[in-house]
Amino acid sequence: MADLVTVRLKVNGVEHEGRCEPRKLLVDFIREDLALTGTHVGCEHGICGACTILFNGEAARSCIMLAVQAEGAELVTVEGLMRDGKLHPLQEAFREHHGLQCGFCTPGMLMTALDFLRTNPAPSEREIREGISAVLCRCTGYQGIVNAVRAAAPVLAAER
Amino acid sequence: MSVGLPRLVGARVARREDPRLLTGQGSYVDDHRPARMLYAAFLRSPHAHARIRGLDVSAALALPGVAAVLTGEDIARSSKPVRAASKTPNVKTTSYPPLALGKVRHVGEAVAMVAAESRYVAEDAVERIVVDYEPLPVVRDVESALDPASPVLHDEAETNLLVSREFARGDVDAALAGAAVVVRERFRFHRHTPVCMENRGCLGEYATASGALTLRSSAQCPGLVRDVLADLLDIPEHLIRVIANDVGGGFGAKASLYPEEIATCVMARRLGRPVKWIGDRREDLLATTHAWDEIVDAELGLDQDGAIVGLRAEVTVDVGGYSIYPWTAAIEPVQTISFLPGPYRVPTYRGRTRGVATNKAPLGPYRGVGRPPAVFVIEGLMDRAARRLGLDPTEIRLRNFIRDEDFPYKSPSGVVWDRSSFTESLRRAREALDYKAARDEQARARGAGRWVGIGIASYVELTGIGSAIPVSPGMPVSTGTEAATIRFDPAGKVTAVFGVASHGQGLETTLAQIVADEVGVPIEDVRVVHGDTDASPYGTGTYASRSLVLAGGAAILAGRSVREKMLVIAGHLLEADPADVALADGRYAVRGMPDRSVTVRQIARAAYGGAKQLPKGLEPGLEATRFYDPYYGTASNATHAAMIEIDRATLEVKTLRYVVVEDCGRMVNPLIVDGQVHGGVAQGIGAALLEEIVYDDQGQLLSGTLMDYVVPSACEIPTMEVHHVETPSPVALGGFRGMGEGGTIGAPAAIANAVADALAPLQIEIAELPVTPERLFRLIGKARA
Numbered sequence: 001m002a003d004l005v006t007v008r009l010k011v012n013g014v015e016h017e018g019r020c021e022p023r024k025l026l027v028d029f030i031r032e033d034l035a036l037t038g039t040h041v042g043c044e045h046g047i048c049g050a051c052t053i054l055f056n057g058e059a060a061r062s063c064i065m066l067a068v069q070a071e072g073a074e075l076v077t078v079e080g081l082m083r084d085g086k087l088h089p090l091q092e093a094f095r096e097h098h099g100l101q102c103g104f105c106t107p108g109m110l111m112t113a114l115d116f117l118r119t120n121p122a123p124s125e126r127e128i129r130e131g132i133s134a135v136l137c138r139c140t141g142y143q144g145i146v147n148a149v150r151a152a153a154p155v156l157a158a159e160r
Numbered sequence: 161m162s163v164g165l166p167r168l169v170g171a172r173v174a175r176r177e178d179p180r181l182l183t184g185q186g187s188y189v190d191d192h193r194p195a196r197m198l199y200a201a202f203l204r205s206p207h208a209h210a211r212i213r214g215l216d217v218s219a220a221l222a223l224p225g226v227a228a229v230l231t232g233e234d235i236a237r238s239s240k241p242v243r244a245a246s247k248t249p250n251v252k253t254t255s256y257p258p259l260a261l262g263k264v265r266h267v268g269e270a271v272a273m274v275a276a277e278s279r280y281v282a283e284d285a286v287e288r289i290v291v292d293y294e295p296l297p298v299v300r301d302v303e304s305a306l307d308p309a310s311p312v313l314h315d316e317a318e319t320n321l322l323v324s325r326e327f328a329r330g331d332v333d334a335a336l337a338g339a340a341v342v343v344r345e346r347f348r349f350h351r352h353t354p355v356c357m358e359n360r361g362c363l364g365e366y367a368t369a370s371g372a373l374t375l376r377s378s379a380q381c382p383g384l385v386r387d388v389l390a391d392l393l394d395i396p397e398h399l400i401r402v403i404a405n406d407v408g409g410g411f412g413a414k415a416s417l418y419p420e421e422i423a424t425c426v427m428a429r430r431l432g433r434p435v436k437w438i439g440d441r442r443e444d445l446l447a448t449t450h451a452w453d454e455i456v457d458a459e460l461g462l463d464q465d466g467a468i469v470g471l472r473a474e475v476t477v478d479v480g481g482y483s484i485y486p487w488t489a490a491i492e493p494v495q496t497i498s499f500l501p502g503p504y505r506v507p508t509y510r511g512r513t514r515g516v517a518t519n520k521a522p523l524g525p526y527r528g529v530g531r532p533p534a535v536f537v538i539e540g541l542m543d544r545a546a547r548r549l550g551l552d553p554t555e556i557r558l559r560n561f562i563r564d565e566d567f568p569y570k571s572p573s574g575v576v577w578d579r580s581s582f583t584e585s586l587r588r589a590r591e592a593l594d595y596k597a598a599r600d601e602q603a604r605a606r607g608a609g610r611w612v613g614i615g616i617a618s619y620v621e622l623t624g625i626g627s628a629i630p631v632s633p634g635m636p637v638s639t640g641t642e643a644a645t646i647r648f649d650p651a652g653k654v655t656a657v658f659g660v661a662s663h664g665q666g667l668e669t670t671l672a673q674i675v676a677d678e679v680g681v682p683i684e685d686v687r688v689v690h691g692d693t694d695a696s697p698y699g700t701g702t703y704a705s706r707s708l709v710l711a712g713g714a715a716i717l718a719g720r721s722v723r724e725k726m727l728v729i730a731g732h733l734l735e736a737d738p739a740d741v742a743l744a745d746g747r748y749a750v751r752g753m754p755d756r757s758v759t760v761r762q763i764a765r766a767a768y769g770g771a772k773q774l775p776k777g778l779e780p781g782l783e784a785t786r787f788y789d790p791y792y793g794t795a796s797n798a799t800h801a802a803m804i805e806i807d808r809a810t811l812e813v814k815t816l817r818y819v820v821v822e823d824c825g826r827m828v829n830p831l832i833v834d835g836q837v838h839g840g841v842a843q844g845i846g847a848a849l850l851e852e853i854v855y856d857d858q859g860q861l862l863s864g865t866l867m868d869y870v871v872p873s874a875c876e877i878p879t880m881e882v883h884h885v886e887t888p889s890p891v892a893l894g895g896f897r898g899m900g901e902g903g904t905i906g907a908p909a910a911i912a913n914a915v916a917d918a919l920a921p922l923q924i925e926i927a928e929l930p931v932t933p934e935r936l937f938r939l940i941g942k943a944r945a
Contacts, residue, residue, distance in 0.1 A: 021280065023280065024280070028279075031190075032193070036184070037184065037188075037190070037191040038183065038184015038185070038186075039184070040188070040190075040357075040358070040408070041190070041359075041438075041440075042357050042358070042359070042441065043440075043441035043865075043866050044440050044441060045441065045865055045866065045867070047865070047866035047867060048357060048441070048866060048871075050357055077184065078182075078183065078184040079183065079184045081183070082183055087179065087182060087183070091182040091183065094178070094182055095174050095175065095178040095179070095182060096174060098174075098175070098831050098832070098834070098835045100178060100181055100182065101409075101664035101665070101666065101835060101839060102181075102356075102357065102358065102406075102407065102408045102409040102410075102663055102664030103177070103178075103181030103182075103186050103406060103408070103664070104188070104356075104357040104358040104408030104409060105357045105408075106181055106182060107184055110182070125879070128874075129873075129874040129875050130874075130875060132873075132874050133873035133874050133875045134873075135873075136355075136357065136866070136871050136873060137357065137874075138354075138355055138356060138357050138409050138411070138839070138842075138843070138871065139357075139409055139664045139835075139839045140835060140838055140839050140842075141835075141837075141838030141839045141840075141841055141842030141843075141877055141880065141903075142838075142842065142873075142874040142877050143834075143835075143838040143877075143879060143880060144835055144838065145874070146874060146879070
């Protein structure tokens, strides 16, 4: 077993320091060392997108990054979306429009959609479909997700 | 009974499971990490077929952090082999050892298991295990498997032909000989895999003092897993608890017992420490059950008016290396011939089916089971017949549907269809598509040199199956009942416990809707508990589009029992005859005297408040457990209509419009019904156009990543238009019909027919799915040559 290294990073606004093997995946560090199990592991090869988090403000796949690469970074995971005990408007829209079924891809889908709406605050349906195509969902046929993202777009745009 | 609260059944109630799943507070297997837990990893076979001459685990055991290594022989000392038995003649029972014993039969088969302090160390240790394999000739497909010279996978079966079955009605040979038109085709539906976004996984804990075993598993059927573990591991059932809280999709893939579940239990019992195994995507593609892989030679005869006179089919299914528990290798082959006649009057029929073992991953149940291929075949034949007779595809279907006056209709395979809306669904689909306008648009597009096509597929499925028919033929496990416990606490809140399990279907919401309506409380006052064998009355789980029908029926029965007692207590509290008390506006009131009423809370408090609060002799408490058996089950049907365009440059098939008119009887929650249809159709479109499991001649999996096995993204799936016909089931309580699978049953056929329609000017038929750009390229090249 290799020597452990120290990783310092900020997750959902909270400073963390952990020690792990240099080979440890960021998603495993988040789930095991930080006990934030909302971020899911779906493929471990960067295709399904379930592990997507915000890394310094941009969507990134935490299953194909190492924890050591997050040294000094600021991350947001699905646990960081609620505000004052209330669902984030995007989460609210997913519920309203049945944008989730089994819920497994949902954390990655939310983080991806959040980043997408930041870069494209008023997207067309085609653009939404392309924007979320980095995350695979097997349950919804994407219809509820597309509707939820479309409904959340003006709410989030107005907040900016 | 008048009900003052809004009727919840039928309403678009937002899901009650969503807040936890949206905030990362779900409870999937991998989210659990009890103290002293070890992580497991499996060594998997690199060979499709080989004898294991020797196995050296010493280097793995020597690695710091490794707690134990199990081999097939270790497991064989602690667990019986899995044997999926069938009472049906001509279905061979074969053993499926949890870890390979002497021989491996597919690439990816589990050979050894390591438990270590981390997953990383466990995988390091797996690499240090040395196996001496003696490669054997690979049985690569059904043709070679049936060759008398072929090696036999299972010596005990003495043949690779594990399943053969025939259904027949009338003299089909004479009918086809006398038919005005006979269309025939060899259909091929390639191998598919479910791809749940959550890979399979489980966590076993064994309490050495009490002998109690707890298994958290990503399972659809916790009850079924509990029952079989008791037998295999020789632990009494009441000491085994199987928990499946949040499960990240199932689609049938998680309905079977898996080797890793048994091995994890054995390892946990041996070490007295919790052991968790979480599969990765490679393991999922290699070793989760696959689907379909069928060749169907079929012939349909019709008279000059387009009425079916006979259907003859030979089905051959590649069932892979093992027969899976409890469904057996027969589930897919037999289901296909059972449902080939579709929603049509088929006076003569002969369907023969064979399930053949090869060196591939085992076949198992997947959304639709047998019916996606069956519908692809019969609907493909209907379109071919329509073209031959010069009939519109909708017209030929309308001429052959089982009519209203024919119900209940016994199909040639013996399935009885209750009152369904075959004709109405198709008519409504035609209206929704604006069929004539769509045909005009197609004609204009064709005139402009574009390849645009319209495809129709109508189907009927058997759902909510009761005890009269085993879900898979000859299966000794009874799958015909489910139960509900409805329990009030003294504060008037309700806990409703079910043996079914939810893995995305929203049963916590729909079952709560039913319960709340039955006992007269708001939905907020009902908590649904499921997926925990310790909490629930006896049940098996969720599969075969059964849970809303069976568990929903049980909820109605239990709700009625509780409500009757509430009326008695209310009568006592109100000094009125219980017969004069009714539930209104959320209160139990004397009829016609709304001022004389008690609340649910007052009744509940009285139920637990001692003898003085209750009528003389009435047993205290307020709860009921009731079982429900729908006996036969009930039909669900739909018509799908797709309009597609083939890009002439890339040969990509784009779905322009997709219309579904479905009939699942009385809808509990239209929001959830729509969602189930959307997801099912998306899987069906994937199956029709993109998804294919590919093995090479040596049985090596070529589609072992999500780069190679193409699951559709949002860009490949169209916006769907879903419409409903509500024909309440005449045979199931509440009028519900199951509907979780239907989308996947109709979509492959609708897409295939649309592609064939687009290419009709080139006289191309679609007989092979998925119809990838490469296959289209070959078909078009051949047609033009």
